[in-house]
Amino acid sequence: MPSSQGIAFPALLDVAAAMILLPLAAYAIFEPPLRVFTGPAWAAWATAALIALPVTARRWWPRAALGLSGAGAVAATLFGVVGAGVIWAAYVPAALILHRVAVTEPRRRSLTALAIGLLTSAAAVAHLYATLGIEVRSGSAPGEPTLAWPVEAGAIWVVTGASWAAGALVRRRRAAAERLSRQAVADERLRLARELHDIVGHSMSLIAVKATVAGHIAETDPRQVLPALAVIEHTSRAALTDIRRLLGVLRDDTASPADLEPAPGPDRLPELAERTRAAGVPVELEVRGADELPEAVGLSVYRIVQEALTNVVRHAAPARCRVRVEADGRNVLVEVADDGRGRGGAEPRGGGGHGGHGGHGGHGLIGMRERVTLYGGTLSAGPVPEGGFRVSATLPYEPRERLS
Incomplete structure (x- = not known):
């Protein structure tokens, strides 16, 4: 489990991101090139909070946070709460949460979330433009965006797709690092198995030779039996020590080469x-x-x-x-x-x-x-x-x- 300190700092970053995205979502309601919303200010801020604040929960409940923020952005678009021209700003929080989903969830699931987000956002933007009857027109003032639903939907798709792609890349790199780690463990265990083979082969050869000698000379030269038995005892004890050490490492998934005695x-x-x-x-x-x-x-x-x-x-x-x-x-x-x-x-x-x-x-x-x-x-x-x-x-x- 990650330490509380390891979780606290990223969580604080998410809170800071939500506080930055909250006024950005409010901007899409209060100050768009073509404002549609005419309701009370508290309703606008509540909508902005619904869209932006789920970012704070993206590390613990990424799918729920994505569903809440994305649904809020789509609903705000369908009902004309956000204004034409900067609708993409309302989808930035959901895009940031989608990054986390792409990092932590299986590829098929994150792709499904991406597809749903792209299709629903495009449909909501097209519906808003159709409801308002907005004609396609270029911005007259410098910096004023072009009012056309494909342009707005395209901007949302770029933000959302880039965020998902970045998350998928992080997940792929982590998976590659995990595979390398597993391969390193497998290689280390194979090395230990070979070491075990060498230890057993060498030790049993010495033991077999001295046991054979002791058996042949037990009656003719008993004085030579004790030295042979001493060799067998020393060799078997040394082999058992090495075998216990190696088998202990093979049975312990948390052991590392640093836990071993120095290699001969x-x-x-x-x-x-x-x-x-x-x-x-x-x-x-x-x-x-x-x-x-x-x-x-x-x-x-x-x-x-x-x-x-x-x-x-x-x-x-x-x-x-x-x-x-x-x-x-x-x-x-x-x-x-x-x-x-x-x-x-x-x-x-x-x-x-x-x-x-x-x-x-x-x-x-x-x-x-x-x-x-x-x-x-x-x-x-x-x-x-x-x-x-x-x-x-x-x-x-x-x-x-x-x-x-």
Whole structure:
């Protein structure tokens, strides 16, 4: 709900507009080029109030205000209360209210209101001229309007149509902004869903590997079971924390990216490497110049390394692995290579995009390509001649100090 202060100022503007339009409507009765009204002054001012004062209610009851003001203007025209020459002045309040109707009401409804206003005003003007028997004549004095009902009706149509068109334009722009906002929310939720996929895929891979190891050595080497269980416990707790955080945002329609913890980036790569070492893959990590990466690029770097290390754990453990991240202010290079000496060294890998993951049909390589393509970068992934597997990605970026 809008605040009382947010409503008060526009309402005051409407009151001020009504106070300006009230004498304008009275002018159409008292001082027209051809005066028709001969009744008492109080009746003229009452008619002017009926036409102008509904403007004060246009923000709360736009349709009712439009009906009251428009009906008053048409009635004043039909009964000759307003004079020929400036009849359009009596329709300015209704035109202003119609602007609000065009902003707040559906297009079909506002178009209906516009059509009714145009037709009834033209019919009322034509009736007045026919009743008075006014001949078409041009103004004799400078600035005096031409007395002809099509001219009067045309002036009303211009004022009314312009007001409706302005309101319709405002409504269209607001609708476009709302669609963009909904699309931004949908994009953010899709990003969170992908993050959830990466977290679950990486964590469950480590847990599955260590659980398998613990099952094989439970009887032959019980001392190694506790370290394996410790890795499973740490990995599962970290994954559950991240999953709760992401699902909390997905369930909360009012949450924004600012409500999230900082997204993982290159500064969290040592922690990722340590978890991979605990899973049985020795990792050599080298990170240079990655401090000034934009947050989104840093997240992509982290996820690419995470997915590549997950592949190593699944298919090549206990192969040795080398991770290199180098940023030079224009491009960041991400390279993850293993020597392929483990149990899965001969298996096809790469995340399922090309039949990888030993036939499990994952989407790791596809996810990597999507992240890299998003920034106009390049990705290569495949076996190397000396043995092993290598993933190499290059992402262009603008340093954060140049973006700020």
